[in-house]
Amino acid sequence: MKLSNSSQYAIRILTYITIQNESLINAFKLSQTLQIPYKFLTKIMTALVKADLVESTRGREGGFRLKKEASKIKVDDILNIFNDNMKKEECLLGIGQCDTHCKCALHDQWMEPKLLLQKMFRESNLEAISKKATKV
Amino acid sequence: MKLSNSSQYAIRILTYITIQNESLINAFKLSQTLQIPYKFLTKIMTALVKADLVESTRGREGGFRLKKEASKIKVDDILNIFNDNMKKEECLLGIGQCDTHCKCALHDQWMEPKLLLQKMFRESNLEAISKKATKV
DNA sequence: AATTAATACCACCTTTAAGTAGTAATTAAA
DNA sequence: TTTAATTACTACTTAAAGGTGGTATTAATT
Numbered sequence: 001m002k003l004s005n006s007s008q009y010a011i012r013i014l015t016y017i018t019i020q021n022e023s024l025i026n027a028f029k030l031s032q033t034l035q036i037p038y039k040f041l042t043k044i045m046t047a048l049v050k051a052d053l054v055e056s057t058r059g060r061e062g063g064f065r066l067k068k069e070a071s072k073i074k075v076d077d078i079l080n081i082f083n084d085n086m087k088k089e090e091c092l093l094g095i096g097q098c099d100t101h102c103k104c105a106l107h108d109q110w111m112e113p114k115l116l117l118q119k120m121f122r123e124s125n126l127e128a129i130s131k132k133a134t135k136v
Numbered sequence: 137m138k139l140s141n142s143s144q145y146a147i148r149i150l151t152y153i154t155i156q157n158e159s160l161i162n163a164f165k166l167s168q169t170l171q172i173p174y175k176f177l178t179k180i181m182t183a184l185v186k187a188d189l190v191e192s193t194r195g196r197e198g199g200f201r202l203k204k205e206a207s208k209i210k211v212d213d214i215l216n217i218f219n220d221n222m223k224k225e226e227c228l229l230g231i232g233q234c235d236t237h238c239k240c241a242l243h244d245q246w247m248e249p250k251l252l253l254q255k256m257f258r259e260s261n262l263e264a265i266s267k268k269a270t271k272v
Numbered sequence: 273a274a275t276t277a278a279t280a281c282c283a284c285c286t287t288t289a290a291g292t293a294g295t296a297a298t299t300a301a302a
Numbered sequence: 303t304t305t306a307a308t309t310a311c312t313a314c315t316t317a318a319a320g321g322t323g324g325t326a327t328t329a330a331t332t
Contacts, residue, residue, distance in 0.1 A: 008230040059299025060307040094144040105269035113252040133241035195329030196277040
């Protein structure tokens with residue numbers, strides 16, 4: 001029951017970029033301050049650029065910035081990139097579809113926390129969460 | 137955000153054993169009815185036996201049965217075996233300890249679903265959940 | 273006593289996530 | 303125009319999860 005390293009890193013990266021609010025931040029700086037292996041970080045940045053959450057400037061003095069307003073980027077958008085989000089009807093025990101008519105042993109108990117998690121991921125945006133963080 | 141295959145399988149296996157309530161069920165039967173690869177299932181059974189949730193009888197006519205009352209086996213006990221449970225202060229974003237004084241960007245939003253999940257895992261027992269299941 | 277049907281054990285193979293290495297392409301500054 | 307600093311791309315390596323194979327051990331049945 002946890003997020004993948006890629007998702008964790010990506011959320012931290014985007015939070016930090018939001019907080020800094022500089023015109024451009026480069027990969028070396030991000031890697032240093034967030035303590036994420038440089039080469040792995042650049043791989044994640046490429047994914048964020050491809051997903052249109054971030055835009056990059058190449059060459060000397062280049063770097064990264066958000067491509068949309070921070071308030072428009074949801075945590076769910078980030079998780080989607082790494083296939084780490086909560087799928088609608090997916091069964092917690094991995095037995096195909098799970099609904100009121102065909103319930104796995106944990107279906108009932110799972111409903112409430114699952115809905116809260118979905119809500120959390122879909123409604124939390126970068127602007128809001130970056131204000132709350134006291135560490136990145 | 138999901139359980140490991142081992143945890144999923146283990147919960148299903150134990151639920152099925154609880155529902156059947158036979159004196160002994162063997163690995164072949166479990167593998168067939170639950171559609172779990174035989175060799176992988178036997179590996180999981182060994183873990184369940186070592187964790188004292190299940191006891192085995194070897195030799196011809198042998199098999200498995202619960203070692204305690206179903207009401208005494210919590211979902212959390214099962215997840216613990218496969219290191220798949222929710223650790224107390226573990227940060228959702230993987231930045232060490234997370235508490236009210238040192239908060240990651242998702243700390244506040246994570247508290248409520250996290251508590252519900254912990255409650256669900258700690259309070260759900262095999263007897264209760266096996267009654268609710270309409271599939272295994 | 274031999275056979276058969278079961279679990280236990282150990283080592284291996286496969287797939288996916290995580291992380292690393294090197295080089296090409298780009299652009300600002302010297 | 304050269305150099306330095308940056309992202310982009312491709313391929314590889316490592317670690318962990320998921321899964322398989324073969325044999326030893328056990329115990330009831332024949």
